[in-house]
Amino acid sequence: MATIEDVAKLAGLSRTTVSRVINNHPYVSEAKKQLVIEAMKQLGYVPNSSARSLRNQKTEMIAVIIPRVMNPFFGQLVESLEIAASEYHYQLIVCQTLYSAKKELDYLNLLKTKQVDGVILTTLLNDWKQIEPFLDYGPIVLCNEYDQKANIPMVHIDQEYGGYVATTHLIDQGHMRIAYCCGNIKSNVTKAREKGFRKAHSEHGLQIDPKLVFQNVFTFEDGKKVLQKLAALDNRPTAIFTGSDEVAAGVISEAKKLGIDVPTQLAVVGYDNQAITELLDPMITTVHQPVKEMAHKAMNVMMNQIKYKNYKTKEVYQLPLSLIIRNSTCLKSPERLN
Structure with a gap:
């Protein structure tokens, strides 16, 4: 000090x-x-x-740190957090890192300088040892992200199961050669989804072709580029599990342009169940995350942290997810698998 x-x-x-x-x-x-x-x-x-x-004053402001404002999932999460915060007469400051670890630490200084009463982290770009000292200045809650080493409240989804159930669905449809897209490779969310993807392959005795694994894929344009690479392969995959609905939409858009039929020639699975999944033709099979429930739980936990000032308490809240099956993976009627 x-x-x-x-x-x-x-x-x-x-x-x-x-x-x-x-x-x-x-x-x-x-x-x-x-x-x-x-x-x-x-x-x-x-x-x-x-x-x-x-230390004795309140700003009635909460900072929420997100990687990309334009990502539909984080946009919905921020909106839900803002609605939840308003119920406590609090306001949000939205801080975009663009996946910069330095920016994450810079924004955490808002807590240190008491410009906000608490911080909600939706991703974790730094090692927990670098984050922990900020607890001396106020509460931090992880929402969406999860870190076993963190001694703070965490509200998240079982991402490993999400990766597993999505991949298993594709395998059950008869696909044996499946491409995979993931986002930030340092994120525990990404690591857990990939673990589920690999687990499903292992249980069915299938091998994963490294050429079909794409990292740091985030946007609609990224999805188009992935499809272009897959289309150039001699041995194309028959299915792809993407890290987001935005990426899935990019894949489907480019597939139409190149004359690749979805789902008969390429089945596509998204993630998050954003509005875009029902706007495209075919509609996108996706993993539904209960964003509103997650946001309200995170804000409720944050308010308790502010009230009781017990910042270094590990509490884990895991919410359920479900797979919503639509026509981007099969031609029969949509259904939901819990």
Whole structure:
């Protein structure tokens, strides 16, 4: 923890001068004020008197850190979190990282400087050891993401089962050569889904072709590019399990352009059950995640954290998911598998 002496040393000024700046004392030059302010920022120094004041005030603001605003899943999650927050007369600050670990830490400083009362993390881009020190300044809740090492509340879905049930459905349809798309490879959500994908293959004695595994696939355009690569293969897959409905939509769009019929020549499974799944022809088979329920549970947990100030408590809430079968994988009537 930085001290006033550390600030004075870094600024190249006396302790007295630093103290005068902190207490808004007159007759301190603007140049010296800037030196002190910059040193305090670099060291993360918060004056004791200010820290006491900050700890006792509430902003009635919650920061929610997401990777991409344009991702329909995170857009729906943010909307649901905002509705839940308003029930407690709180507001949200939406922070987009674009999968930058540095940005994630920068946004967590909002908690440290008490610009927000709590932070909801929907992805985890840094190691938990880098996140944990921020609990000294307020509550953090993981929503969607999960980390076994974290000693905080977590509200999430069984992503391994999601990957497993989606892949099993394709195998049950007779597909033995299945392509796979995933997002951020460092995410525990991504790792769990892939584990389910591999588990389904293993149980059915099937091998996974590394050429059919695509990483860091996030957008509609990414889905189109994946389909282009698959179309160029001599031994094409007959099915693909994507990491999101957005990617699945890109795959189907490009398949139509290239004259590849879905589902007879290529079955497609999405993830999240966004509105786009019912707008395309064929409609997309997808894994439904209870986003509204997850958001309300996360906000309820956050409010309890703020109220009781017990920030370092591990609580795990796992919500159910289901597979919604539509015409992108089979020609019979849609159905839901729990």
